[in-house]
Amino acid sequence: DTAVSQTPKYLVTQMGNDKSIKCEQNLGHDTMYWYKQDSKKFLKIMFSYNNKELIINETVPNRFSPKSPDKAHLNLHINSLELGDSAVYFCASSPLGQGVQPQHFGDGTRLSIL
Amino acid sequence: ELKVEQNPLFLSMQEGKNYTIYCNYSTTSDRLYWYRQDPGKSLESLFVLLSNGAVKQEGRLMASLDTKARLSTLHITAAVHDLSATYFCAVPLYNFNKFYFGSGTKLNVKP
Numbered sequence: 497d498t499a500v501s502q503t504p505k506y507l508v509t510q511m512g513n514d515k516s517i518k519c520e521q522n523l524g525h526d527t528m529y530w531y532k533q534d535s536k537k538f539l540k541i542m543f544s545y546n547n548k549e550l551i552i553n554e555t556v557p558n559r560f561s562p563k564s565p566d567k568a569h570l571n572l573h574i575n576s577l578e579l580g581d582s583a584v585y586f587c588a589s590s591p592l593g594q595g596v597q598p599q600h601f602g603d604g605t606r607l608s609i610l
Numbered sequence: 611e612l613k614v615e616q617n618p619l620f621l622s623m624q625e626g627k628n629y630t631i632y633c634n635y636s637t638t639s640d641r642l643y644w645y646r647q648d649p650g651k652s653l654e655s656l657f658v659l660l661s662n663g664a665v666k667q668e669g670r671l672m673a674s675l676d677t678k679a680r681l682s683t684l685h686i687t688a689a690v691h692d693l694s695a696t697y698f699c700a701v702p703l704y705n706f707n708k709f710y711f712g713s714g715t716k717l718n719v720k721p
Binding site for chain 1: 641647652653696698700706707709713714
């Protein structure tokens with residue numbers, strides 16, 4: 497069973513379009529995250545949710561809007577895509593606030609903007 | 611903002627050799643995590659270091675944490691080609707709601 501699953505795995509689209517990425521975890525974790533990994537492999541947190549509540553919102557453009565319908569799902573909607581949005585987006589989850597377990601990552605969504 | 615620095619960023623080594631990857635961080639934390647990422651793949655957890663002086667070993671990899679020096683090391687013993695990957699350290703803040711990752715160390719083990 498896949499612990500953290502993201503769809504789609506690949507997303508190729510044109511500048512200006514709107515797209516969504518979905519994430520689901522079946523680990524029973526309370527905290528979910530979105531990360532962006534750029535072409536140099538640098539990994540930076542974008543958002544963090546605890547039990548559907550937004551906790552961390554890094555200085556991410558308003559074009560990015562996360563939504564957590566329940567604690568097992570965290571989706572990411574991106575409006576008006578720009579060339580600089582090309583990256584790999586990872587969803588992750590972890591148990592709430594204990595830190596004794598690592599984050600579990602999804603396989604990533606490779607977003608390419610033409 | 612917390613800074614997490616890894617060095618080296620690139621490491622090319624021969625099979626059978628030993629080497630150490632360093633991870634320095636700029637603020638107090640008593641936890642540190644190491645992950646491995648293969649090309650085009652997800653991040654896989656290697657070690658969770660939970661306190662000062664923690665040492666964990668798995669196969670040819672050994673990780674340690676010195677919270678006073680704000681330093682973690684990942685030591686590779688008798689490297690094999692299968693260890694070729696990018697290794698990341700990560701430090702938590704804000705009650706584990708935010709993790710700062712190092713830039714990654716790309717390891718290439720040559721046969």
